[in-house]
Amino acid sequence: xxxxxxxxxxxxxxxxxxxxxxxxxxxxxxxxxxxxxxxxxxxxxxxxxxxxxxxxxxxxxxxxxxxxxxxxxxxxxxxxxxxxxxxxxxxxxxxxxxxxxxxxxxxxxxxxxxxxxxxxxxxxx
Numbered sequence: 571x572x573x574x575x576x577x578x579x580x581x582x583x584x585x586x587x588x589x590x591x592x593x594x595x596x597x598x599x600x601x602x603x604x605x606x607x608x609x610x611x612x613x614x615x616x617x618x619x620x621x622x623x624x625x626x627x628x629x630x631x632x633x634x635x636x637x638x639x640x641x642x643x644x645x646x647x648x649x650x651x652x653x654x655x656x657x658x659x660x661x662x663x664x665x666x667x668x669x670x671x672x673x674x675x676x677x678x679x680x681x682x683x684x685x686x687x688x689x690x691x692x693x694x695x
Contacts, residue, residue, distance in 0.1 A: 577617035579607075581627040582682045585620040591681050592618065595647055596688075597640065629679075631659075633687035641674055644688045653678050659685070 589601035673691030
């Protein structure tokens with residue numbers, strides 16, 4: 571049996587603002603807009619479809635595996651924009667990235683309050 575992840579809907583206060591923030595931070599092509607979604611395409615055919623549910627929603631966590639070069643660019647954009655960021659998921663180590671799992675990782679928030687994580691090595695249990 572083959573099971574591949576295809577897409578998820580990301581709740582947003584403003585779908586265009588959130589999708590634009592995401593594409594800019596991760597260095598991706600602009601989102602594709604429709605009346606319901608603002609769709610961001612990732613490698614492997616995966617889509618993030620930003621939508622405005624019109625209700626309050628709790629923040630979610632989305633983690634992305636990136637190359638070392640892409641991490642440098644993402645971290646550069648984080649610091650260039652003066653975004654609050656953390657080396658840990660609890661937000662106890664502010665203004666830094668971690669070197670867990672033989673790579674680097676950083677946490678920061680999108681305009682809707684979701685926690686985004688960029689890592690260069692997958693987690694090892």
